[in-house]
Amino acid sequence: MPKTLKHIDDVTIRFAGDSGDGMQLTGDRFTSATAIIGNDLSTLPDYPAEIRAPAGSLAGVSAFQLHFSSQEIFSPGDNPDVLVAMNPAALKVHLKELTRGGIIIVNTASFTAKNLKLAQYETNPLDDKSLRDYVVYPVDMSRLVAHACEDMGITTKTVERTKNMFALGVLYWMYNRPMDTTIKWLKQKFAKKPEIVEANTRALQAGFNYGSTNRIFTTNYKVDAAKLNPGTYRNISGNQATALGLVAASVRANLPLFYGSYPITPASDILHHLAGFRNFKVKTFQAEDEIAGITSAIGAAFAGSLAATGTSGPGVALKTEAMGLAVMTELPLVIVNVQRGGPATGLPTKTEQADLFQALYGRNGEAPIPVISARSPGDCFAAAFEAAQVALKYMTPVMVLTDGYVGNGSEPWIIPNVADLPEIKPNFFQGDEDEAFLPYKRNPDTLARDWVAPGTPGREHRIGGLEKEDGSGNVNYDPENHHKMVTLRDEKIKRVVEDIRPCRIIGEQEGDLLILTWGSTRGAARAALQKLLKEGKSVGHMHLRWLNPLPQDLGGILDKFEKILIPEINLGQLAQIIRARYLKEPHQLNLVRGRPFLTREIMDKVNELTG
């Protein structure tokens, strides 16, 4: 039967299955193949907190969404066009978000009475016509992989586990992706188990062949390469980019990197990546708890390293006293918070932006610290690098806010040239040998105190958490000195504004409505903006990278628009700051569901406000 090839611009695919079905891996492989083709892409892994919830249960469904396009894209897509459902539970959980008329590819072998019951289906949706609004491809993947591997003499269980590769093969055919990078990856990953490589390769090939020969599949699609900025690209996840940003800063500052951390979802990957960089003399330290994670980093900072700690919101809560210590001792330190749903343990694997107040105010006393947010997975690199720059220049802890979506999601990233990355000059004491060293004497421009690491002869000094005398750094309880020091520490952080780029509005430069975002919400907002502009709306978008200090020219920009809309995955934390600081009354869009905004949600709100 002849097949048609259609050119399309934009596709969103969601892979869904049991936690043990390898959906994250399948999504990752499809992402790699898609990146190589040169499509722009954005991904959203969505997995349960439980490692392996009971097989077939609704709680155990793990999913991976991938949006790819021949145009520049900003978000992992609203509703998927294609749903790959490896079992009934996956279908049940994800069907409601599938675009009407979208494609469903199911593994029919898993639609057993038992699995249907676990998924709380009373009748088999493949038979009861409930899917009549969709294009359903029922494929007995289990039987087909068994067939593909039948002469190999491997266990049924091993064969069954290759069915994700079969599904991937079908999708590779459907969207014209090359299989070679996946086969290469299989060979590397299972180098010591050639039979696993063979079985998975056969399953992948079988899936591809099934698509191209079976007559139920009538159409496949071509998505051309996107016109991205020129450069060499790779696909990168946010946590990977954060790790690389920290290493890059240590290289450009010519300082060893120390990373003290305690495992926590969704930040642990930063520790995993950095632990692999021992040949850069990166010292990772898996501490006994969150507090030791940060205090060991403070010790390393005192000893002259570029020090960092990474965690998620609950971990930040435990680190707050130590963050104050870093403020008081004025040591450079990067604190990464990969935000997740809260409060308490909350939603460990889901994304949220509700730690903004915690980042800004979550310490005892007046303890200001600069706060920067990453807007996308690739941007984590620049955010971590910039945080280190500011920490070393101003001698201060700096918080980097990313989140579960940005940390686990991935996108194409232009690999920077090392030589183009700015050199970082740590604020080491520059005085002559006979010049007295005063630990709390400040640079008149930045107000940073001088840094001297132990081991430097003649500069012995003591620092600590008690209030310091201006200049000498001796313990001091004088009321006027305390007020002066509180003010100086505050003023120092305010001066970081000098290093912050001016605001840039995308879209209309003035008009009816400004969408103001921070962190990962930028993606959906930018996608919404593009569509709104096409519809002729008078809308601009301003994205805040630094949350403390705020850019100098922000106030003027807010004045240029009739209305301001702040979409946030919290109950209005930035909105409250804008209200307090600029006496504006922004409109809020707050949906706290553990996942990013959909483009459509922001568009709807803008349309509602602009009438």
Next chain:
Amino acid sequence: MAKNETTMEKQLTRMDFASDQVVKWCPGCGDYSILAQVQKVFPTLGIPKENYVVISGIGCSSRFPYYMDTYGFHGIHGRAAAIATGVKLANPELSVWIVTGDGDSMSIGGNHFIHLLRRNVDVNILLFNNRIYGLTKGQYSPTSPLGKVTKSTPMGSLDHPFNPPALALGADASFVARTIDKEPKHMQEIIKRSHKHHGTSFLEIYQNCLIFNDGEFDRYTDKDKKADNVLTLEHGKPMIFGKNKDKGIHLAGNNPRVVSIGAEGQWSVDDLLVHDEHDWIIASILSHFTYREDLPTPIGVLYAKAQSVYEELLDDQCHQAVKLYGKGDLQKLMSEGDTWVVK
């Protein structure tokens, strides 16, 4: 033991380690003696002054770094061990000293304390144990005996106390020792031993708090009592104590007991337990003399063993990684995996 022991250009003295800050402990506090002994010992260890780092948590003892003219860090409550770990990992050349109290290291910092010991980072812990909370003005501490009447326990404390050497041995400490604030010579000797030990050294120092817990250690410090209540340990020597050196420790099965030795008695030196500081079982038995009225309190080195040191293993991994993968090349690292070019 720090690796950087070099001949000093100038012989350091005690005064080189005294800072210009006024010492603010209560007059008569046992901390003064400890400060004096540390200041006497440091110049003799052959370490350049700039390589000393003294790190503390919170409490009376933790003001210690301010009085030492070395690099110092007064941390937050309980965290000295973790701060010190970061310092030592970042720069293994430094000689790192943790000054802590029974509240700081046994209670709020208990977690860091046990993990430091098991990792065996080459730092030194000086635990000032006064069995009371001093700086918060007199609450019972995790080493106060059961029933202790304090401000927060007017009817007596309900907690069984921690036994610091036993806790340290349980955490697989590689060096456990004890001394007493009023035994300056002994303290100096044990501080030197602590320094020489390769790995985490744990030294408990019985320290009298004149204000809130005066007399807690009188049995071990009063002139007429101490000889009968303190057992000074020496490696390879039988455990003898007493004013007339006529008492010793005999092990009946697993149970230690005091026996009289001498011409007329039924026991002789040969019946006594011989101290072997490399024997964990003996150390464990000795550690449980704490809080026992019928046994003397042992001072000296209870236990010492050779064990791999965390920061050296870490540095080894760094060297190994360079051998395996080459010196870190950032451009290469950033370009790992599948890449493609957009023109």
